[in-house]
Amino acid sequence: MSKRDYYDILGVTRSSDGAEIKTAYRKLAIKYHPDKNPDDKAAEDKFKEAAEAYEILSNPEKRQRYDQFGHSGNSASGFGGGNMNMDDIFSQFGDIFGGGSPFEGFFGGGRSSRGNGRRVQKGTNLRIKVKLTLEEIAKGVEKKIKVNKQVACETCDGTGAKDKSSYHTCSTCQGSGSVRRVTNTILGQMQTTSTCPTCNGQGVEITAKCTVCKGDGLVRGEETISINIPAGVSEGMQLSMSGKGNAAPHGGIPGDLIILVEEVVHESLKRDGINVIYDLYINFADAALGTSIEVPTIDGKAKIKIDPGTQAGKILRLKGKGVPEVNSYHKGDQLVYVNIWTPKAVSAEERSLLEKLKTSVNFKPQPGKSEKSFFERIKEYFE
Structure with a gap:
């Protein structure tokens, strides 16, 4: 229909x-x-x-x-x-x-009405920053953090009352947190409901306040919280832990703890998404003759081979040596950018050798046989 x-x-x-x-x-x-x-x-x-x-x-x-x-x-x-x-x-x-x-x-x-109408308060959220090294980000880590926050008063057990006799069900609303009134209207008999003026919707009355928390049921305290941070998080990412924020008055629902991730700069590696970049500097002789050299990675040292005739700007890839994606088995790579280091000063003997090399056929640029540009190599790599 x-x-x-x-x-x-x-x-x-x-x-x-x-x-x-x-x-x-x-x-x-x-x-x-x-x-x-x-x-x-x-x-x-x-x-x-x-x-x-x-x-x-x-x-x-x-x-x-x-x-x-x-x-x-x-x-x-x-x-x-x-x-x-x-x-x-x-x-x-x-x-x-x-x-x-x-x-x-x-x-x-x-x-x-969804229940008895009693007003349940929620505690405020807390925000903290957690600094992580690249190694911690790559593997995931458990951090124990001391958090200064509002906690339930131990003296009154969070009730805000001086003692048990000072804390009892509201006599006006009978613990419902609301009061009702029946009125006659042109539509018939109607009920109106409003927040109880005696207990302000809490459903309980406090006749004598706790001397420690002044009736709030809350005091400042410190809690050590264990935070499990998954592998692959990044700078600025926010994680949330439900119920680990400030406590709420009179046994309400605690707020949440918001964790902001901050990356610590690595001394030699740079992160690019899930990939890691390392700038390798080798001398002219090693580039021309080839060599083996150790480079730092997230997992420690790794030995790589430099082929004879390696040009500046060449990119070597160490597969799977990058950072994993969050909640995924996929990992990035480590990209090694080869740079040729040129000395700023040379000795008389070194100068003599270089002068002889200048005239050698193999040391002269050969038109039509030059290496591809740095940007062309990067494009080919990602294609």
Whole structure:
């Protein structure tokens, strides 16, 4: 069966603005709300239908797609496929009815109250920097860090009360954190729900505060936290540890610990993504005659072969000697850039030898037989 037009559902026109659409939806939401129409399947279907129409028409981008393509224009939306969920609907209503529980001002919360209404606070997040060497980044590491943060007061066990007799269930709301009032309106008898003024939504009363934490239930403390950092992380990357931030008042939910990765500069290796670069400097004789030489890597020393006649700018690759990708088995390579070191001063004997070499046929540049340029070699390497 084809769907009804969203504008018809809300009783508005295609030229209606956002305020008119919101007002129309508010009226329908009140009229067909399940708490006002218990066990009425027809009313529940109209309630869902109105919610779907409002979800599309209240969003400028979705409304434009609907105007242009009809119902198919928002087929990827969370609504419109018969998959409506009451919790999904209620979560959309903060801007309609104002407040965390969208229908609490009309029906005492109903299905949207989600529990007893007691306010649970969450602690604030903490941010720290962790410095890592290239070796630690390549292999992954476990770091033990001392973090200064808010922790539950040991004197009062985080309650904020001086003793057990000073901490008890709120007599006004009976621990629910909210109070309800029934009023008669033209729509019938309605309930209004609001935060308990006695306990401020906590559900408990404190008659005498803890002398250490002054009733907050929190004090400054230090905790040693073990952080497992995976291999392959990079500068500026953020890791998160749930529940390792500041504690929350009165046994609430702790915040999170955000770890910012900072790379320590290596003395001889440079990182380029998952690859590692090393600048190798050899003398003219070794370049001409060839040699074997040790170069540093993340895992220690590695011996490489320099072929006779090696030109400046040649790139040698050590496969698998780079950094792994995060949460992957793939590893980069180490690229060795060959540089020919030219002495700035020579002795009289060295000068004499070089003067003789200048006239040798093998030491003269040969047109048409020159090596490829440095940039051409890099392009070939990556191709």
